[in-house]
Amino acid sequence: MAAAKATASASAAATRVSAVFRSNQELTRLARSGQLAAARRLFEEMPRRNVVSYNAMLSALARHGPLADARRLFEEMPRRNVISWNVMIAASSHHGHVTDARELFDAMPARDDFSWTLMVSCYTRAGELGLAREVLDRMPGDKCAACYNAMISGYAKNGRFDDAVTLLREMPAPDLVSWNSVLAGLTRNEGMSLSVQFFNEMPEKDLVSWNLMLEGYVRAGDMESANAFFARVPSPNVISWVTLLNGYCRAGRMNEARELFDRMPERNVVAWNAMLAGYVHLSHMEEAYKLFMEMPDQNSISWTTMVSGYVHAGKLQEAKDVLNKMPFDSVTAKTALMHGYLRSSRIDDARKLFDGLVVRDAVCWNTMISGYVQCGMLDEAMVLFQQMLNKDMVSWNTMIAGYALYGQMRKAISIFRKMNRRNTVSWNSIISGFVHNGLFVEALQHFMHMRRDSKRADWSTYACCFSACANLAALHVGRQFHSLLVRSGHISGSFSGNALISFYAKCGRILEARQVFDEMERQDIVSWNALIDGYASNGNGADAILVFQEMEANDVRPDEVTLVGVLSACSHSGLIDEGLHFFNSMTKLYSLKPVAEHYACMVDLLGRAGKLREAFELVQGMHMEPNAGVWGALLGACHVHKNHELAQLAAEKLFQLEPRKTSNYVLLSNFSAEAGNWNEAEKVRFLIKERNVHKPPGLAGST
DNA sequence: TATGCGTAGT
Structure with a gap:
């Protein structure tokens, strides 16, 4: 009897255990699969839970929920094992909360291989390679391969191949992951020739290795090599196919992409999404929608791709409709729509979406912050920035660039100095800020600091430096930058090339400017404009017009900036008839409507020729409100031709438009003095004092 | 049955 009871209760227990297990x-x-709501429901409904149930729920929250919820469950758990602690470390690491992860790691009662590996990868993800290495070195006993591999991967991702390879040689038993970690770093940072070499020397390879190489060719945009390599992959899997497909999509070769997609032996949701993204990328929304409807199952990425596609195509209503039908809660999709609103200056709509989000990632925060920055609402941006807990590099850089753009360099510098780590963009933001605000020496000094921080300069850095050198007319320094640029390999890009053309032109070295122009791989409209402007500002109007004709012969359509260059060329070289011809025919010949800058050029041109009356009539006939440039040109012309009456009028307009600009007052004051009108000169000097006009400080607006 | 290191889609 008792035995029967025991058997019955044992079998009941077994049933309960297997129910919990299931x-x-x-x-x-x-x-x-990221179904957080369903997971929560199931967990709540479970009559019995063990530590595994808690850990599974914890992991769901850690991966897909707010970190605070995971933290709360962790605190509430009746019993924790090493896995519970590990999940919390992983969660903190994924949210970028490095300090929290470390505190958990230090506080946990016992650590296993997973704990050590998680801590290493947490640090490498945050770019803290030194701290990661300390953790690896402190790991007791036989270190596991995963822990070594996390460190090797960290080195490789950050371009430190010597360290990666050294550690690879030191570890007792490197495995496929070790080799592939190094290979991934090479294919992503160092181009294909080194990658091929390493790939050929690997003692063992698997499909991951082949796929990494394939991705390398795709990344390099070399679809012919990618295709040839794909043919050599022993037995390509769906990842191999998607990698190649993605290459054709990125190259905009949609016919080949579709042909490949139709040929795929197996199509998973990632493959469908890749094809979908290809259409969306080219704003082929009808094709995209058709494919979306054909998909056997859409996941949150498919929906998000559709939302961002409509946003990209400027169809906000369609984007919103898709978002409302979406069965998933996706931060990325809502952030995409926020982007759309911000691009249409609907900042309140964007903010409403932002406030409605329960989980926000760094991209979402950064989108809202940069939205405020673009509207010039820096205080609002700063409030969000301060509220943001998991700031990433983009958050910091956005604020720096924002303050720099609006002339508040002191605040930009203060944020820059508070950063623990800086990347190339951080340095570029502060350097371009200095250039933008006329602080050219500071810009160059920071370039030197950047080199000491061993951050790589890119084309943007060099473009800023050339601009600074141009403004300082520092020919010698600029030449040194030029040779640095050549050594750095960024010379082929048109952005730095264009800055270099302007630099030589502004330093009066128009032949060298021309040489840079000729040596560029591809000249864009900015290159042509820089060269035309270079000839113009060097008083070589005839050559500027020759370049303009050369540009037309090359079928490059002139834009507004081109015409400013051409008109100022005519003005500087006294080519009055030519100037009038270009100005009068720019609408008909090039479909360009004259803007204030063009009028300023024409006023300058007529003024220099002493045709002040015609110049004034032109100003009066403008179909828009004349700006400071136009009145300034007129004032300058009056100065040369001693027309005091007209000068007075122009100066008054200028004072209205730019009450705080010293040079206007100085110009009028000097002019009055020269004309013997000392009372007037004195009056202007008084005005300067009274209106408290200072020389525009580069650090203006930072109080 | 729950957690880590290398490959594809936002």
Whole structure:
């Protein structure tokens, strides 16, 4: 009897255990597929839970929920094991909360291989390679391969191949992941020739290695090599196919992409999404929609791709409709729509979406912050920036660039100095800020600091430096930058090339400017404009017009800036008839409507020729309000031709438009003095004092 | 049954 009872209760217990076991399995499945709400429901409904149930729920929250919820569950758990601690470390690491991860790691009662590996990868993800290495070195006993591999991958991702390879040689038993980690770093940072060499020397390879190489060719935009390599992959899997497909999509070769997609032996949701993204990228929304409807199953990425596609195509209503039908809660999709609103200056709509989000990632925060920055609402941007807990490099750089753009360099510098780590963009933001605000020496000094920080300069850095050198007329320094640029390999890009043309032109070295222009791989409209402007500002109007004709012969359509260059060329070289011809025919010949800058050129041109009356009539006939440039040109012309009456009028307009600009007052004051009108000169000097006009400080607006 | 290191889609 007693034995029968015992058997019955034992079998009941076994049933309960297997019920918990089955629920745990289901919970894990939901957690892995990101179905957070369903996971929560199941967890709440479970009559019995063990530590595995808690860990599965914890992992769901850690991966897909707010970090605070994971933290709360962790605190509430009746019993924790090493896995519970590990999941929390992973969660903190993924949210970029490095300090929290470290505190958990230090506080946990016992650590296993996973704990050490997680801590290493947490640090490498944050770019803290030194701290990661300390953790690896401190790991007791036989270190596991995963822990070594996390460190090797960290080195490789950050371009430190010597360190990666050294550690690879030191570890007792490198495995496929070790080799592939180094290979991934090479294909992503160092181009294909080194990658091929390493790939050929690898003692063992698997499909991941082949796929990494394939991705390398795709990344390099070399689809012919990618295709040839694909043919050599022993037995390509769906990842190999998608990698190649993605290459054709990125190259905009949609016919070949579609042909490949139709040929694929197996299409998973990632493959469908890749094809979908290809259409969306080219704003082929009708094709995209058709494909979207054909998909056997759409996941949150498919929906998000559609939302961002409509946003990109400027169809905000369609984007909103898709978002409302979306069965997933996706930060990325909502952020895409926020982007759309911000691009249409609908900042309140964007903010409403932002406020409605329960989980926000760094991209979402940064989108809202940069939205405020672009509207000049820097205080609002700063409030969000301060509220943001997981600031990333983009957050910091956005604020720096924002303050720099609006002339508040003191605040920009203060944020820059508070950064623990800086990347190339951080340095570029501060350097371009200095250039933008006329602080050219500071810009160059910071370039030197950047080199000491061993951050790589890119084309943007060099463009800023050339601009600074041009403004300082520092020919010698600029030449040194030029040779640095040549050594750095960024010479082929048109951005730095264009800055270099302007630099030589502004230093009066028009032949060298021309040489840079001729040596560029591809000249864009900015290159032509820089060269035309170079000839113009060097008083070589006839050559500027020759270049303009050369540009037309090359079928490059002139834009507004080109015409400013051409007109100022005519003005500087006294080519009055030519100037009038270009000005009068720019609408008919090039479909360009004259803007204030063009009028300023014409006023200058007529003024220099002493035709002050015609110049004034032109100003009066403008179909827009004349700006400071126009009145300034007129004032300058009056100065040369001693027309005091007209000068007075122009100066008054200028004072209205630019009450704080010293040079206007100085110009009028000197002019009055020269004309013997000392009372007037004195009056202007008084005005300067009274209106408290200072020389525009580069650090203006930072109080 | 729950956690880590290398490859594809926002």
